[in-house]
Each structure stands twice: as C-alpha cells, then as structure tokens.
Amino acid sequence: MEKKKLIEIANLRQYFPVKKESLLQKEQLYVKANDGITITIHEGETYGLVGESGCGKSTLGRVLLQLYDQTRGDTVYFGRTVYEYQPKYYEKDLNDLAKLHEKAKHLESKINNEDPNHTSVDAYDDAMRHLYRLCGGLVFSDNYSEVSKLLLEEYKAGCNVAQLEKKNASAEELKAAEAKHDAILKSIEQMKDSYRSNENFAKIDAMWEHGIELPRLTKEEMRILREDLQIIFQDPYSSLNPRLTVGQIISEPLVGQKKFKKGSKELEDYIIEVMDKCGLEAYFIHRYPHQFSGGQRQRIGIARALALNPKFIVCDEAVSALDVSIQSQVLNLLQELKETQNLTYLFISHDLSVVKYISDRIGVMYLGNMVESARSEDIFRNPLHPYTEALLNAIPTTDIHNKELQILEGDIPSPVNPPKGCKFHTRCKYAMEKCKCERPEWVEIEPEHFVACHLRSLKK
Numbered sequence: 001m002e003k004k005k006l007i008e009i010a011n012l013r014q015y016f017p018v019k020k021e022s023l024l025q026k027e028q029l030y031v032k033a034n035d036g037i038t039i040t041i042h043e044g045e046t047y048g049l050v051g052e053s054g055c056g057k058s059t060l061g062r063v064l065l066q067l068y069d070q071t072r073g074d075t076v077y078f079g080r081t082v083y084e085y086q087p088k089y090y091e092k093d094l095n096d097l098a099k100l101h102e103k104a105k106h107l108e109s110k111i112n113n114e115d116p117n118h119t120s121v122d123a124y125d126d127a128m129r130h131l132y133r134l135c136g137g138l139v140f141s142d143n144y145s146e147v148s149k150l151l152l153e154e155y156k157a158g159c160n161v162a163q164l165e166k167k168n169a170s171a172e173e174l175k176a177a178e179a180k181h182d183a184i185l186k187s188i189e190q191m192k193d194s195y196r197s198n199e200n201f202a203k204i205d206a207m208w209e210h211g212i213e214l215p216r217l218t219k220e221e222m223r224i225l226r227e228d229l230q231i232i233f234q235d236p237y238s239s240l241n242p243r244l245t246v247g248q249i250i251s252e253p254l255v256g257q258k259k260f261k262k263g264s265k266e267l268e269d270y271i272i273e274v275m276d277k278c279g280l281e282a283y284f285i286h287r288y289p290h291q292f293s294g295g296q297r298q299r300i301g302i303a304r305a306l307a308l309n310p311k312f313i314v315c316d317e318a319v320s321a322l323d324v325s326i327q328s329q330v331l332n333l334l335q336e337l338k339e340t341q342n343l344t345y346l347f348i349s350h351d352l353s354v355v356k357y358i359s360d361r362i363g364v365m366y367l368g369n370m371v372e373s374a375r376s377e378d379i380f381r382n383p384l385h386p387y388t389e390a391l392l393n394a395i396p397t398t399d400i401h402n403k404e405l406q407i408l409e410g411d412i413p414s415p416v417n418p419p420k421g422c423k424f425h426t427r428c429k430y431a432m433e434k435c436k437c438e439r440p441e442w443v444e445i446e447p448e449h450f451v452a453c454h455l456r457s458l459k460k
Contacts (some may be wrong), residue, residue, distance in 0.1 A: 005078055006312060006344050007064065008211065012037040012073035013419040014056070014063045018416055031415045033059040035368035037073070038442065041312075046338065046345040048359030050352050054412055055365045058234075061314040065229050066214050066222050071324055076211040079228050079311045081133065082324065089216040140457050152158065230305040234317035236297035240289040247271050250304050271307070277340075278303040281334060295326035299333070306337065310378060311366060315347045325421045329359055353395050356380060361448075365387045367423040368415055370442070374449035384451040386428045398454040406436065 015030035033056040037174040040049045040392050049057050063070045082090045217225065233239035240249055254260050260267035272282045278299045289297055298318065305313055315334065317326040335358060337343060349355050352436045356363055356376055364387060373387040383389045390408040411420050412429040425435040432454060440452040 005040050005046075006043040007065065007080070007346075008042040008074070008076045009037055009039050009060075009133060010073060010074040012060070012063065012078075013071045014059055014068060015071045029416050032368050033415060034063060035418075037365075037368075038374060039062060039363055039370060041344060041346060043311075043344055044338075044342060045079075045360040046360040046454075048355035049346060049348045050350065050355045050362060051365035051366060053350055054367075054407075055249050055417070056368045056415075057229070057365055058316050060365070061231065061316050061346055061348050064214075065231055065314060067231075067293065070215050075214045077214055077229070077312075078211040078223070080212055080225075082212055083130075083208045083210065084226075085212055085216055085221075087212060087221050089213065095099055108455055148363065224257070226253070226313045227308045229314075230308065230310040230312070231300050231314040231316060232298075232305050232318045233245050235299055235321055236294055237289060239301055245288055246275070246280070246303075248306050249289075249300060250274060253304065253308050259308070264419075273360050274303050274307050275448060277337065278306065293326075294322050294407050295330060298330055302333065302337070306341065308445050309341070310343070312344045312346070315345050317348055317350070320349060320351070325452065327354065352379075352391050364391070367412060367418055369423060369452065370447075370450075371453070372451045376444075378446070378449050382446075382449075383446055384456050385453050386430050387456070390427075397420060422452075 005076055012034055013032070013036060014034040015032055018029040018031060020028070021048040035056075037060060040046070044233045047254055049060065051057055059068070062068050064075055068073075092147045114209065172448060213223070213224075214222070244252075247268065251260070251262070251267055254267060254270070268285070271285060275282065275284065280296070280299055280303060284292075289300065292300065298321075302318075318334070319330050322330060331354070334347075336347070338345060345358075347355060349453075352362075356379075359376045361374065362376050365380070366373050366387050372383070372388045374381070374384075379388060380392065383392055387408075408427065413423065413426060419436075420439075421437045422428070422431075422440050426430040428435065434454050438454070440454045441449055442452045442455070444450050445456055
C-alpha cells in the first residue's frame with residue numbers, strides 16, 4: 001500500500017544574517033543553518049533526524065512549523081487541502097490562472113490572425129500544452145507575455161518548416177528554418193531555468209496535489225493551523241511558564257483556539273483527561289512547574305502539545321535533558337501516544353541509539369545538509385555515508401566482541417563559510433580530490449535509501 005505523505009520539504013534553505021564587524025564590511029554574511037533540505041514525512045511514521053550539535057536539526061524543525069520565516073524552498077502540509085482551508089494565496093493563484101486563460105485566448109487570436117489558413121484551435125491547444133511542458137507545469141504571473149511571445153515565434157517557425165517542406169524548399173532553407181526553431185526552443189529553456197533559479201513563479205495546485213504551502217500563509221492562518229502542528233521543546237523547564245499552573249499551561253492553546261470557554265467545567269474535565277493520557281495525576285492540575293521533576297515537566301510539555309489533537313509533532317531533543325532511566329519512560333509514552341492518537345513525529349536527537357528506538361526512518365544531517373536518509377534498520381545495517389558510519393562507531397556498546405569505540409575527530413567547520421564540495425571532506429578518511437571541489441548529488445542507492453556521497457555514486 002502506498003504511503004500517504006503528510007509533510008513535504010523541497011530545497012529548503014534557512015540563512016541567518018551575521019552582524020557586520022564594521023561599517024566598511026560590504027558583504028553580508030549568513031549562517032547557513034539549512035542549505036537545501038529535501039525530505040518527505042509520511043502519515044503515521046516517526047522520522048528521526050540525527051547529527052552533531054550545530055548541524056541545523058532544531059532549525060529545520062522550527063522552520064517546518066514556520067516559527068522562523070524560511071529563506072527559500074517549499075514546505076507543504078497535506079493534512080488539509082487548500083479547498084478545505086481556503087488560504088488567501090489560493091485565491092491569488094486562482095486569479096493568476098484566470099489571467100493566464102485571458103492571455104491564452106489572446107495568444108489563440110494572434111496565432112489565428114498570423115495564419116489565416118489555420119481555422120482549427122488544435123494547434124493552439126498543442127501550443128499551450130507545449131508551454132506547460134516547457135515550463136514544468138508552472139504558471140507565470142509577471143513574465144507570461146515574454147513566454148507567449150517566444151512561444152508564438154516558435155509556433156510560426158515550426159509552421160514555416162512545415163510549409164517549406166511542402167514547397168520542396170532547398171536543404172539550405174530547411175536547415176536555416178530548423179536552426180531558428182532550435183534557437184527559440186533554447187531561449188525558452190534558458191528562460192525557464194532563469195525562472196527556476198530566481199523562484200519568480202507560483203506553482204499550480206496540481207503540482208503539490210492540493211497541499212497547503214506553509215510559507216505562503218499569513219500569520220493568522222498559520223496560528224489557526226497550529227491546531228494540527230505542534231512542538232515538544234528540549235528543556236522541560238524553560239519551555240513552561242513558571243507563573244502558570246499545569247492546568248493553565250495546558251488550557252492556553254485550547255482557549256486560544258476557542259475549543260473551550262476559559263474557566264469552564266468542560267475545560268477542566270478535558271485537561272484532566274489529557275493529563276491522564278500523559279501519565280499525570282489529576283491533582284497535579286493546580287501545581288506549578290517547579291514542583292515537578294524533569295521527567296514530569298516533560299510530560300506536561302507533551303500534554304500541552306497533545307491537547308489540540310494535532311496530526312504532527314516536532315519532538316525537538318525531547319529526551320536529551322532527561323536522565324537515561326527517565327528517557328525510556330518518555331520514549332515509551334511518545335510511542336504509545338503515536339499509536340493511540342495516530343500521530344506523526346519528526347524526532348530530533350544527537351543520539352543515534354535513541355533515534356533508532358523510536359524512528360521508522362532516519363535522516364542524517366551535517367552542517368546544514370542531509371547526507372543520508374533510509375529506513376531505521378537500513379541505516380544501522382548498511383550505513384552508506386562516512387559521517388553516518390562515524391556516528392555509529394561512536395555509540396558506546398557492552399558487546400565485548402565489538403570493535404573499539406571510535407570518536408569522530410576534528411571540529412565542525414563554520415556554517416558561515418563552509419568547505420566547498422562535500423562539507424564533510426575535511427573530516428572524512430575516504431575523501432577524494434573530487435570531494436573538495438564538487439558537491440555530491442542526492443541519489444537513491446537502494447530502495448528508499450538516499451545518500452549524498454561521491455564514493456557511493458562511483459560504486460552505484
């Protein structure tokens with residue numbers, strides 16, 4: 001059965017500007033926290049995200065929830081359709097389609113006027129289909145007229161070639177007409193590439209199967225959608241307001257989303273029900289965060305995230321601040337809630353052994369880039385990227401027959417000025433000359449097993 005996708009991220013970039021050291025510094029530098037991330041998270045799964053501190057894991061989780069305004073790329077949520085949610089940008093896209101239709105009719109008229117012997121609109125339909133094919137199914141808002149002009153010239157050039165063939169034209173005349181035809185095609189292709197690089201376009205709905213494009217939502221639209229998308233923070237103390245009781249902390253999102261009336265008996269009953277699901281006693285409802293242990297405080301954070309019955313939760317280092325004995329309890333709770341509440345998780349951690357316990361698939365990040373992604377068992381059975389291999393070798397084990405613990409040497413390079421080529425080549429024992437100058441492509445080596453490594457591309 002085909003998996004239903006819930007979140008799709010494509011070419012996501014998140015850059016943070018660095019304060020200039022002096023007034024004389026002209027170039028603006030950026031911390032490239034996420035530098036071209038592409039992943040899909042399916043409904044009902046836990047996608048584990050692992051990597052060293054500073055690799056951009058937490059930033060990705062926050063950008064996904066639009067807690068940061070992403071610099072570039074696409075983040076699409078499929079838990080609701082644009083027809084159901086009706087965001088403002090959808091109306092704009094429909095208007096753009098209407099404008100396209102008007103310009104298309106103008107193009108039809110122009111084609112028919114230029115070729116009076118052509119009485120059918122079949123060529124127009126073919127031309128429009130060709131336009132969509134050339135432009136990858138994109139609807140242009142501002143530059144459509146230029147594309148229309150080139151398309152018209154291409155159509156005329158094509159007719160000229162056909163007419164010349166009928167007239168038994170010389171080989172030189174045919175060659176010249178074909179050269180013109182090829183030149184116009186090349187111009188359109190270059191224009192398409194330019195639009196892609198500058199992202200000066202809007203996608204038609206069918207391209208994203210009617211999912212909601214999160215970066216295009218207004219602040220109010222995103223606030224309403226928080227009902228579906230929640231987060232559990234790393235620090236179970238600083239993420240809770242010390243001036244509010246447990247009941248008040250959990251009630252905030254419920255009252256904010258107008259699910260219950262503040263102070264009502266129904267609200268209190270519901271809060272106690274949510275607390276029970278998270279292993280919290282009912283009499284805790286009037287206590288304050290400082291009166292609880294770290295594990296209990298994290299359960300309060302989980303209850304707050306769970307209160308709105310979300311479909312997707314980012315678990316941002318949700319067990320990293322807890323004792324090892326408490327970690328397993330919280331992980332078991334998260335796993336139980338996932339099954340009973342039909343939740344989907346993005347589980348972020350620097351510990352591969354923890355990620356293995358809860359994740360269906362794992363993505364490995366290094367310095368803002370995804371370097372490997374596969375099913376959890378495949379990552380541990382057959383790691384393909386040297387960085388993944390190094391992380392696995394650094395996991396402590398009690399197996400006396402296992403090889404010695406290996407620590408990954410070297411410091412992570414600066415995200416402001418990362419190495420060229422493969423960013424890991426400065427610490428990789430397999431690095432080749434190619435790794436120093438050419439960035440590896442993201443390729444599928446095995447079914448659902450992706451990696452960005454020149455070494456693996458050569459062996460494929």
